[in-house]
Amino acid sequence: MNPRTRIKFCGLTRHEDVAMAASLGVDAVGFVMWPKSTRSITPETLEALAVRVPAFVTRVGLFVNQPAELIEQCLPYLDLIQFHGDESASFCHQFGRPWIKALRMRDDIDLHHAAAQYSNAQALLLDAYRPGIPGGTGETFDWSRIPATLEKPVILAGGLTADNIAAAVSQVTPYAVDVSGGIEASPGVKDAELMASFVKRVALAGSC
Numbered sequence: 030m031n032p033r034t035r036i037k038f039c040g041l042t043r044h045e046d047v048a049m050a051a052s053l054g055v056d057a058v059g060f061v062m063w064p065k066s067t068r069s070i071t072p073e074t075l076e077a078l079a080v081r082v083p084a085f086v087t088r089v090g091l092f093v094n095q096p097a098e099l100i101e102q103c104l105p106y107l108d109l110i111q112f113h114g115d116e117s118a119s120f121c122h123q124f125g126r127p128w129i130k131a132l133r134m135r136d137d138i139d140l141h142h143a144a145a146q147y148s149n150a151q152a153l154l155l156d157a158y159r160p161g162i163p164g165g166t167g168e169t170f171d172w173s174r175i176p177a178t179l180e181k182p183v184i185l186a187g188g189l190t191a192d193n194i195a196a197a198v199s200q201v202t203p204y205a206v207d208v209s210g211g212i213e214a215s216p217g218v219k220d221a222e223l224m225a226s227f228v229k230r231v232a233l234a235g236s237c
């Protein structure tokens with residue numbers, strides 16, 4: 030039996046969206062701590078949102094080349110750290126907390142090399158590459174570029190929606206999928222119906 034595809038919703042900024050995600054059975058909720066993002070929240074908002082996340086829903090903090098001091102400040106409210114910039118493996122590993130590394134799918138990326146480089150990561154999150162934009166582009170990439178076997182679990186991200194998630198799961202069979210723009214009414218504001226239909230389509234894709 031194939032394990033189910035885990036789901037992370039990213040870029041949450043509101044209590045009601047976190048509550049909806051949890052009620053839908055989503056595995057992880059992501060909070061963007063990078064201030065230049067249209068979905069960013071402050072450490073104070075992170076605390077307010079995170080303390081109300083139910084047990085067994087993983088709270089993920091997303092950072093882009095940010096100071097260790099900020100990450101330390103957020104740690105009490107995070108179960109997992111997502112590094113979405115050019116952080117080194119040793120930087121990522123210094124916090125004593127599970128972490129994942131986001132990789133943008135540049136033409137020249139070598140995923141086997143990256144898996145070795147980030148050997149302590151819990152998983153690699155693969156996202157679309159657009160120069161100058163570190164993530165949350167809402168764009169897909171060519172999923173056939175993902176090797177059939179990789180030394181780390183793959184979290185597929187980038188432009189996923191209820192309309193393309195079945196094809197993505199069937200083609201890539203990722204460990205997990207990550208979505209932000211595809212479940213939004215506007216940046217940082219999630220749409221309850223889009224969230225529900227995304228979760229439903231992932232479940233259906235896994236049962237085919």
Ligand SMILES: O=C(O)c1ccccc1NCC(=O)[C@H](O)[C@H](O)COP(=O)(O)O
Nearest residue numbers: 039066163164165167186187188209210
């Ligand atoms: O969401 C952002 O604004 C953002 C900014 C900087 C780095 C990463 C960012 N988001 C990452 C994600 O939301 C997801 O990991 C992933 O990129 C999926 O986003 P989307 O393509 O919108 O589904």
